[in-house]
Amino acid sequence: MLSTHMLSPDTEATLLLCGRLGKARQTEIAPLTPTEYARLARWLLHAGKRPADLLGIDTRTMLENDEPPVPAARLLTLLDRGGALALALEGWSNRGLWVISRSDEELYPRRLRASRSSPPVLYGAGDVALLARGGLAMVGSRDADVETLDFTRRAATSCAEQGVQVVSGGARGVDSEATFACLSAGGSTVAVLADSLARAALSGKYRDALLEENLALVSPYDPASGFDRGSAMGRNKYIYALADHALIISSSTQGGTWSGAVEALRHADTPVFVRNTGDVPEGNRLLREKGAKPFPAEPWADLVSELDCVSQAEEAPRSAPESAVQAEQEDVGVKFQQGQLLQLDPSRKGSVEGRDTSHPPNEDRS
């Protein structure tokens, strides 16, 4: 079991820079976005430093002299939040939550490290090892009809029976059906929450599964966060990133499921399948046109080979599945450890700055 309140120095620094540390407050300076953090990490790397080096007594001098990519004053203010960090961390620990950062080599899921805009900090409950196990992402609307929910249940049950993990967004509707169907069939599952992790971790409906280590709840957002549309959208990419394959069960032509699927298709990190049997909504058909592959028909005797089979039959994937080696090369944390510098192209750095969070720099790997 992870203990939250004894962090590695790197994670401590990352959390000070990127964590909101409790409820949102208006007066405070904004923590770094994943993009800003990635920029800072590259800058540190370039200077032969690690995040922990920002915790030293001479940090002020270092930052004020060296022109970091984020204004030094903002960094110093963020790093100065030691009291807030201590209280927030103790509160999470008190609820049985853990927190990990990109620098936690063993714990931070490799597949997320390599993903678009990988979150600098992850908060969670349950078995952190499940994050590395991949599986099938199942996404769909909050307000699903009975037929959709029945399909979800059958698919999640098959996954569980065939040892395929289910990754979902932990919302009501399809997400919740997928999670609990998988659990009742004895499978393991990961739910990537957009809000309220602290509350979910204490909820009776998840407790047994968390204790039996069949469920991991994980979120890139502060455990005290409430619902926020932007967060709900923002976490979609992590659902895809944590899975080997993704299944769109039902999508309208707008909203979170739709935009998440379109985004995933555009980046083609994870093969995207769509349910196209039965009475499927308009969104499913349009996604098929946009390149989502047809999800194999029931019964699913061997889901993984059937998915691979469809993938091969369809057009070749736009990017080859990442190898462990590639993933490692993308890994800022690993690079810190190895002390190998990635030469930063100044022109590229300039181009990076204009991007929004869905197009972060460490995605460019072609």
Next chain:
Amino acid sequence: MAEDLKQKGLTVLRRALADPMAEFRDGQWDAIERLVLGRERLLVVQRTGWGKSIVYFLSTRLLRDEGAGPTLLISPLLSLMRNQIQMAERLGIRAATINSSNRDSWLDITAALQRDEIDVLLVSPERLANDAFREEVLLPATARLGLFVVDEAHCISDWGHDFRPDYLRITRVLQAVPRTVPVLTTTATANDRVVEDVVAQLGHGITVSRGSLMRESLQLQTIQLPGQSERMAWLAAHVPTMPGSGVIYALTIADAQRLAEWLQLQGIDAYAYWGGLDGEQRVELEQRLLGNDLKALVATTALGMGFDKPDLGFVIHYQRPGSVVHYYQQVGRAGRAVESAYGILLSGAEDAEITNYFIETAFPPEGHVDEVLTALHTAEDGLSVPQIERAINLSRSQIEKVLKLLAVRAPAPVAKEGTRWYATAVPYVPDTEKVTHLTAIRRAEQARMQEYVEARECLMQFLARELDDAHPAPCGRCAVCRSCPLVPETYPLSLVEQATQFLRRSDRPIQPRRQWSYNVLRGDGAGGTIPADLRAETGRALCIWGDAGWGEMVRAGKQGGWFAEVLVAAAVAMIRERWRPAPGPTWVTWVPSLTHPTLVPDLAGRIAEALGLAFVPCILKVRDTQPQKDMRNSYQQAHNLAGAFSVVRDQVRPEPVLLVDDMVDSRWTFTVTAALLRAAGSGPVYPLALCETTRTGG
């Protein structure tokens, strides 16, 4: 740089003390330098009065001058906080406290913190552990933390001597404080084991600074007096000759209360001080002691934490504490700023029984833990403590003990949100090894304390060595060094006789319950208040189970199946001479029992006869119940009794009645039978028991 800083520090110190020649005491500057220049984590072990506050206030001053955030100081005592705020002001430091007594000022103080106008914020451990307070007040106010100070840091150690659950949350906060923030923990009481434990708990790179704990003005003596009456006589004879004001420590609340009453009867200005007093009463008593406006406080361990009175004239123990660390902590408060002060340990026959009881009940049995966890796991949305009580058969204090044990684990299997407790996703693994280990340590400490009582070597040296002082040496002032008692061990026999009589007359009130427990007894789902016309009157218990008054005789009677005639006489004397219930009862009845059908009616019959009152059988036990003492909480006790009794209505008289039982524990039996009698038309009901069976320290 360090020299400049030291000059600056010295200037501030000299100005504050108004002494141009003042110098730092041994270790003070070293600690300040480590905090300010090195941002280190420190544990400072120095005796009370060494000047720990100089260290944290000066460090604050110097850190603030460099632009650091404010200092957060966790300190356990309100009156001490006031002293510290005055001290801070002399050093030019703006200090403020946020605690439960100044809620009105919270907004102003929070705003001032946000404007960066406060240098030190003093907060009690209880406040720090309050989630809402942390989120709403503390977190925004101390996000920028310049220095974190925890006073009385020995409380961090384990389940040891002064275990406080709030301190374990402090421990976790301390562990979470990032390397950017210097940390100072201080204590005046710690042996190597405690120091090691604190160091282990606080983790990365903590430096320990230790000074001598020997105290030059303190004169120690031990006196073995097995009987309570003898010790009471000794106190009555010798407390008036003690210098100044002091503290007399007792192990249980009941002892503290009775002893204070006895000393008052002897014309000594002494008052009981214990955890159950309300905040205002405690502060008033502390202030009177500080101002030498009373002779002595008769206190439980509730007095001690952070209590600072430089001219305390004496500390006397009525009973032997459980460990040397405990003893030193209490006796070490005497005689810091006076020429000489007494530290006298009386030791009695009951000491071992009481300290054994505390050792044996320190940890909840695994069965209790299982029951509480099962209840929480079955709940969909957590449970409040009263809801847990309803679900399982454990007392509220047992449930709370379990919750504390679990809540302080890291990571914790339970968490509290608002008033509800939740099981978390953290599995519970019993730590029986730790419990066994700590229990063994406590047994060993108890044995060492007994050795102190019988010691033939210098008593101060004995204490210093037990506390791992680096240079223990004979003090030349204690009773052993001088080879003669400092205070005579003798006492007048007439006082012993008076004390025995006092104990035999020190009956205890039985307060009537005013609330039904969850309506089990009424069964109609209506409100929980017991209507005034169904309540019992305030009753009396003749003694405390096993005490030196009548307690032993009641125990013998209960075991032999017949209560001695002297107990009847004592009860009658109590009713006639001290209790005098008015309007007086005209008839007597009793609480029936199916397991001992004759014991109580026989007693009640004899009391009725001696009082010349009618003896009226009218309550029936309609079904057998579990013994009330096996029912662990109010809900279970009340449930156990629901429907257990009935009253023969036409026997009941419309006049005041004396309702007799042998023991009183939860008061539920009296509550239920009194309500039945009142409902059947009786007059006021006066409960009478021979003996009260509860025992609590603190």
